[in-house]
Structure formats: C-alpha cells, structure tokens
Amino acid sequence: MADEKKDVSRRDFLKTAGVATGTLVGGGVIGGLIGYNMKGGGTKTAGDSASRSGGRKDEGAGSPNGRMFFTNDHDFSVLSEATERIFPKDDLGPGAKDLGVPYFIDHQLAGAYGNNEKEYMQGPFLAGQATQGYQSRLRRKEIFVQGIRKMDDEAKKRFDKSFLDIEGDQMDEVITAFQKDEVEMEGVAAGFFFRLLRSATLEGAYSDPMYGGNRGMEGWKMKGFPGHQMSYADKVDSKEFQKISPESLGGQH
Amino acid sequence: MAKTLEKVDVVTVGVGWTGGIIAAECAKAGLKVVGIERGRERGTADYQRVHDEYRYAVRYELMQDLSKETVTFRNKRDQQALPMRTMGSFLLGEGLGGSGTHWNGHTWRFLPYDFEIKSMTDKKYGKDKLGPEYLLRDWGVTYDELEPYYDKLEYLMGISGDGKNPFQGKRSREYPTGPMKKTPILERYEKATKDLGYNPFMMPSANLSEAYTNPDGKTINACQYCGFCERFGCEYGAKTSPEITVIPTAKETGNYDIKFHSNVVEVLHEGGKATGVRYINWLSGEEYIQPAEVVVLTSYVMNNAKLLMVSGIGEMYDPDTGKGTLGKNYCYQILPGATGFFDEQFNTFMGAGSLGMTIDDFNGDNFDHSDLDFIHGGSLSITQTGSRPIETNPVPPDTPAWGAEFKKASIENYTRSLSIGAQGSSMPHRDNYLTLDKKYKDAYGVPLLQLTYNFTDQDRAMHKYITERAVEIMDKMGAKQTVGRNPLTDYDIVPYQTTHNTGGTILGTDPSDSVVNKWHQHWDAENLFVVGAGNFSHNGGYNPTGTVGAFAYRCAEGIIKYSKEGGSLV
Numbered sequence A: 001m002a003d004e005k006k007d008v009s010r011r012d013f014l015k016t017a018g019v020a021t022g023t024l025v026g027g028g029v030i031g032g033l034i035g036y037n038m039k040g041g042g043t044k045t046a047g048d049s050a051s052r053s054g055g056r057k058d059e060g061a062g063s064p065n066g067r068m069f070f071t072n073d074h075d076f077s078v079l080s081e082a083t084e085r086i087f088p089k090d091d092l093g094p095g096a097k098d099l100g101v102p103y104f105i106d107h108q109l110a111g112a113y114g115n116n117e118k119e120y121m122q123g124p125f126l127a128g129q130a131t132q133g134y135q136s137r138l139r140r141k142e143i144f145v146q147g148i149r150k151m152d153d154e155a156k157k158r159f160d161k162s163f164l165d166i167e168g169d170q171m172d173e174v175i176t177a178f179q180k181d182e183v184e185m186e187g188v189a190a191g192f193f194f195r196l197l198r199s200a201t202l203e204g205a206y207s208d209p210m211y212g213g214n215r216g217m218e219g220w221k222m223k224g225f226p227g228h229q230m231s232y233a234d235k236v237d238s239k240e241f242q243k244i245s246p247e248s249l250g251g252q253h
Numbered sequence B: 001m002a003k004t005l006e007k008v009d010v011v012t013v014g015v016g017w018t019g020g021i022i023a024a025e026c027a028k029a030g031l032k033v034v035g036i037e038r039g040r041e042r043g044t045a046d047y048q049r050v051h052d053e054y055r056y057a058v059r060y061e062l063m064q065d066l067s068k069e070t071v072t073f074r075n076k077r078d079q080q081a082l083p084m085r086t087m088g089s090f091l092l093g094e095g096l097g098g099s100g101t102h103w104n105g106h107t108w109r110f111l112p113y114d115f116e117i118k119s120m121t122d123k124k125y126g127k128d129k130l131g132p133e134y135l136l137r138d139w140g141v142t143y144d145e146l147e148p149y150y151d152k153l154e155y156l157m158g159i160s161g162d163g164k165n166p167f168q169g170k171r172s173r174e175y176p177t178g179p180m181k182k183t184p185i186l187e188r189y190e191k192a193t194k195d196l197g198y199n200p201f202m203m204p205s206a207n208l209s210e211a212y213t214n215p216d217g218k219t220i221n222a223c224q225y226c227g228f229c230e231r232f233g234c235e236y237g238a239k240t241s242p243e244i245t246v247i248p249t250a251k252e253t254g255n256y257d258i259k260f261h262s263n264v265v266e267v268l269h270e271g272g273k274a275t276g277v278r279y280i281n282w283l284s285g286e287e288y289i290q291p292a293e294v295v296v297l298t299s300y301v302m303n304n305a306k307l308l309m310v311s312g313i314g315e316m317y318d319p320d321t322g323k324g325t326l327g328k329n330y331c332y333q334i335l336p337g338a339t340g341f342f343d344e345q346f347n348t349f350m351g352a353g354s355l356g357m358t359i360d361d362f363n364g365d366n367f368d369h370s371d372l373d374f375i376h377g378g379s380l381s382i383t384q385t386g387s388r389p390i391e392t393n394p395v396p397p398d399t400p401a402w403g404a405e406f407k408k409a410s411i412e413n414y415t416r417s418l419s420i421g422a423q424g425s426s427m428p429h430r431d432n433y434l435t436l437d438k439k440y441k442d443a444y445g446v447p448l449l450q451l452t453y454n455f456t457d458q459d460r461a462m463h464k465y466i467t468e469r470a471v472e473i474m475d476k477m478g479a480k481q482t483v484g485r486n487p488l489t490d491y492d493i494v495p496y497q498t499t500h501n502t503g504g505t506i507l508g509t510d511p512s513d514s515v516v517n518k519w520h521q522h523w524d525a526e527n528l529f530v531v532g533a534g535n536f537s538h539n540g541g542y543n544p545t546g547t548v549g550a551f552a553y554r555c556a557e558g559i560i561k562y563s564k565e566g567g568s569l570v
C-alpha cells in the first residue's frame, strides 16, 4: 500500500499537488517536488539532476518549492514522509505533503524559528524535570537534522531499509519509538523532537499559505476556518453555521 | 560610564497598563514623567497584518524576547531551578502597552470577600480551615475603599457589561457600555446554567459593544468579533489598550516622554530614598542614569520583584523561617473546566477576546464550604474568543495524538466542541515564592528571577470540585460526550495556562508582613512605588487586570499626594 503511494508517477503527483503539469518548464519545481517521490533512499533520481542543472528563469521562479534549509534531498524526503504520516491525505482532503508542509518546515528552520532567536539559549545546559521544559543546548535546526537522520537509522535498524522504503505502518512504528523516547539522540530527547515535528506539521497545515504550507488554503477548507476575515459583527449571533470561503493575508497588498 | 540625564518628577519602569495609567494621571496633574520601556513603540497602525495565527499566537510576535531575559523555575526547593527557555505557561509582555496590547479584555472587580478573606474564613469556618502552611491574609485594603478606582478604570476602558451578577460588590455606576452580543453558544450556556439554578450574566468586556469616548476624550471603537484577539493587537482600535487611551492622554499634556529599547537594570537609592534608575539602551549599548523625585515600578509581577531584589531594597522572604517579605505569596490561577463534543456545528471561529457568559455561583464564598476541604473557587465561564486552527485540535480521549484518526477527529470537532472553564483562585503557600537565581543571568549580566511553584492540596480539591460542576453544566448543554479536565498533578511550565501571575511584592498595613503600604509606597523608601498584580496577597477567582488597574489609579493618587506633601502616606 505504501509502495503504491510512493510509486505514483511524477505527473500524478503533480496533479494531486494541485500544480498544473503544463506549466512546468525547467527543473526547479520538479526538483523541489521530487523529494516526495523518491525511491530507494538514494539521492540519484531523475528529478535530482534536473534540480541541480539550473534554476528557473520564468515567472514561476518565486515558487514556494525552493528550499532554504535542507541541502540534502534524502533528509528532506524523510521529513516529507514523516509529516505525511502525522497528517495523512484522506477523504477529507490533502495530507502534509500536498499541503506543502515540508517546505513550510524548511523555511521555518532557515529563520528565527530554526535559530531559536527569541529563546533563552545561555548555559549551563542541565537535564531537568519534564515540568521545566526545553533544556537542550541544540537549536531547532540542529534537532531536526539529527532527528530526521536518526529516523532513517532507526528504520534501517528495525527493517534493514531506509525510512523511505518501509511500509506506512512501519514508519508509524519508527515515529512511535521517537514519541515514546525509545531512541537515543544526542543533546535532546527523541520525544522532544517528535513533539517539535508534530507541532510543526500542524503549523504548516494550518498557517497562512504565505508561509509555504496550507497550499490553496486546503488546510483551512478541510477544517472550515475562513482565515483572514475583516469582521464577523453581522454574523456572530447567527443561528446557522456559516460556511465562508477562506481568505489569505498573502492576497493582500 | 553611565550618562546621567536631567532629573524628572516621576520615572516608571515599563509602559503597560500600570505604567500608562500612572503616566496619564501624573502628567495631567502637572508632573514631568518619563517611562522607560525595554520594548519598541507600537500602535494600531502596526496591527494591519495581524490575522496571522502562526506569527502572533504561536511564535509570540508581540511578547517578551526571552533571549535577553527570562525566569528560572523549579517545582520544589530541593530541585535545580532551570531557565524557562521558551515561552509556555505564561506569556510575558514587552513593548508599548505591555500585555495590555494583546490581552483578552476580561475586566473584573474582585469580590469584597477577596480583600478580607482571612478574617471572613476564620469567622465562618474557624481558624483551622486551611493549615498554617497557607499564608492567607487580609489585603490591607477593602473593596469599598477600592470601588471608586474600579469605577474610574471601567470608565477609562469603556467596559461592556450587563451588570447582572448577583454576587458582585456594590457598584456606584452601571457599566459605561452595554453587553456584547449574545451568540447561540452563549445562549446555550445561559439556558443550561439557569436550568441548574445558577445566575448567568455577560462577561465584562474590554472589547467594546459600541464605540465609546472616555473622560480623557479617547475613543475606543466597536468590536468586529474578528476572532484574532488574545495574543493579537486590535487593528480596529476596538480593544481597550494603553496605546489608544492612557498613553496618548499622557503625551498630550506635554509632560510625558518614553524611552524605548531601554532596559532598567537597577533602582538607585541612598539613605532610604530612591534616587533614580539605571538602564541600558540595547540599540546603542549605552548606559544611562535617569534621576527622579519618584520611582515607580510598573514592570509586571516578575520584574517588579526582581528589580527590588537586585537593588537590595527590602528583606528577601525566607521559606525556612517565614521571615522577610520580598518574594512571598506568589500565586497563579487554577483552571478547572470541561469540554463537550456535539453533533451540530458552531461558529467557533468567530468571536472576541472577552465574548463570554459567566456564573459566579462557585466563586469566592458564594457557596458554602463547610463540608468542603478547600476555600474560595472561581468564576465559571463559556467564552467564544475565536478558535484558530493551529492551536485548536480538540479530540475525544483515547484519540491518538497524530495520524489518520487524529486528523479526522480534530477536523470534525473543530467546530463541534465547546469548552467551559473557571478562573480558579490561587491561595498562597509557604513553599511558593520568588527569589534571585544564583546560576543564570540575563543579557545584561543581572541574575534571573527564580520561581519556586507547585500546586497545593487546596488547589487540587478546588479544581476537582469545580470540574465536576463544569461537567454537569456541559452535560446539561447537550454534549454527546463531556470530558472534565484531568486532576491537577505538578505545575508544568510547558503548556500555556494563563498570564495571571500574582504576589511577590504584596501590599499590607504592616511592614513586617508586606512590601508596600496601601498607597503602594515601599515601606523602606517613601518615594518608591510598586504597583501591579504583585501586590495581591492571593489571586482571586477572576482575571487580574481590573484590580491591577484600580490599584494603579490608587497608586497615582498616592504619588500625586506624595509629590506635594512628602513623607509616608500612612
């Protein structure tokens, strides 16, 4: 089942991602998206060379499918699959991958979030009680890279295969091992990484699309959240449930 | 070498609600006032892109930069206190307006009982109702004494309410504006609580039901129920905030100036009097001394206590001996409640920070505690503040925290679940207190404030009892499944609970067991005033800012009187 999911052709994938294949020229977008599609845990796929062989010169050059943080395609693919297990595609609508969640996380790790800019990061770093919260010397960007690689290692340990080549329920087993703190990480607990990953996935699914996730506002549409609306003063006391088509701040100038 | 500035009449440390009220009142009275604020200038024009849950609610755009300063925390005295590295349990304010920029606006008066809790408890239930480890005390000021200041604050803010709480203290006037709109969610709560014999009323709100011009001539606009309120600034100028009221009022006098990006590190004092403050402008890196006739600490609970501690003013509380006053009676807020899951959909995404309906039947001593193993209680409300999708993922118990089942349940219940909750009171305990940390320092080399705090037996018993009442109400509201809050265990600084920290610089009538007198004047330095929720002896069953604002008005009156007459005001 999981194999089937990963074997969809690039064309199919792009369709489900809501990207019209006809508009794709050049390698940038394919290179960006191909991470979802990779097989074999390797880094050599068709899209790969395309992604390296040159950027876009057309107007789509500002695509949110650029990566600012992950330089390694394999890492990014593991991240993508993990977020999809956390927030999967179903009959309600798209999952994390189609929503662009991995790109959202990539962009966030490259900025203030990844660098813990507004957080107290002075030592000494001592282990504490759970009630005392984050005590790692690592910044989120370091925790993510380490965590993702450990996820792949854990898949190899348990199933002798890369995280990208195991079945969905096997991925869940690996993720659960992190959730339950059963995996050793350096400078941080696996459960802590899992919680970061889970909340970042939800943040990517439901934040304003201008951040790169919640593509097409599909996250909001599934949930019935209208996004940015100026006023509900005329509706707030209405007896009926209000279905309102969402609006993004990104559409405002 | 620090540069010494020209002396002013009054300097305030921080410019939130307390700093703003002091500035407006003193500047109107002709005193030259300077506010020193570590954050930046901001106002309505800066909130035009504010409907952004991720930036404002999740990443705390408007709140304290913890990379510069935080607090350390431990549950018990035998633990190593560690820094609060990320924001969690409470969200500290920073920048013009302080937390008053991004508060909800629930604006309460404490009950008359709160101010005389010790004598009323002893009288009705005997001296042993709570053990000696609870530092219960009368506040040193009564509701009747505070009433005129509550009134003044409500008319400053334009509070919207219906005044139908049968348990409220005597009011000299009605609320200045009528209640907010009653939505189907609120009506459901109203009906259920009435059916159970309780007394529902509309929550007093600082999101205004109609446009209102206050006695200073400042207009607050009508709320649009936009659903991006608490943790956000209001792009309509409809949420009463310091930036749109007291701060422009103070500025128009020509007697007020604010220094931004300026972090106060010490209160200077000599011979029993404060002489000014020392601060660092973190843009230029330069150090300044601002001399003043009167120094006022308006920097919230945490830094009001910390600045006194690092400046060596007053005697630190020692939990072993019970001696000392600075840092004692730190309290928080206990949050019992229940969530209900329904089949029908509600417009949960619409709302306003203080759109709500409340019962006070389980607050204060409004119900008999003879057979109960706790005192006090809390206001129990339903609020419709606008649920946003990142942070609102309600799922019935036993739903996994992620994956297909989680996705389905959280989407399904986003518009099909309602919560009710209490602002439960919090009683002082010998072991809950503030002191200075010995290990960790802020960006200016000053020790961090250390918080030792855990929930108590009183908290647990009260939480359990009110949660049971909340479950009954939610059942009555027609939920197909009702889930009460889990029993209280240890206080955890990670999940958000509430920014209602109190105590540490308590007010009283006797210097041996309080830090300031009833005019907020420091017992050891007559020209030093300290004001905020730090002056509370315990935390009542409501949000604090109504009482904080009333205190600020009273403190301003004290400062003005002191400036004319000098000496102790008591």
Ligand SMILES: Cc1cc2nc3c(=O)[nH]c(=O)nc-3n(C[C@H](O)[C@H](O)[C@H](O)COP(=O)(O)OP(=O)(O)OC[C@H]3O[C@@H](n4cnc5c(N)ncnc54)[C@H](O)[C@@H]3O)c2cc1C
Pocket (backbone or CB within 6 Å): B013, B014, B015, B016, B017, B018, B019, B036, B037, B038, B039, B091, B092, B093, B094, B095, B096, B097, B098, B099, B100, B102, B103, B104, B105, B106, B107, B108, B230, B231, B262, B263, B264, B265, B298, B299, B300, B301, B303, B354, B499, B500, B531, B532, B533, B543, B544, B545, B546, B548
């Ligand atoms: C999300 C949220 C919702 C809330 N909702 C409600 C509600 O509905 N009802 C209610 O009653 N209360 C509510 N509160 C609490 C309320 O906001 C506070 O009680 C109130 O704003 C406190 O005012 P203050 O002036 O004491 O402190 P603050 O507003 O915190 O202002 C203190 C100021 O001092 C500055 N400062 C601190 N230290 C220094 C220093 N060393 N040097 C220079 N400047 C310094 C800070 O930057 C800040 O601007 C809420 C709080 C939050 C965070």
Ligand code: SF4
Pocket (backbone or CB within 6 Å): B206, B207, B208, B222, B223, B224, B225, B226, B227, B228, B229, B230, B232, B233, B234, B235, B236, B237, B238, B239, B351, B352, B353
């Ligand atoms: S809910 Fe009302 S008061 Fe709050 S931010 Fe929106 S418009 Fe302003």
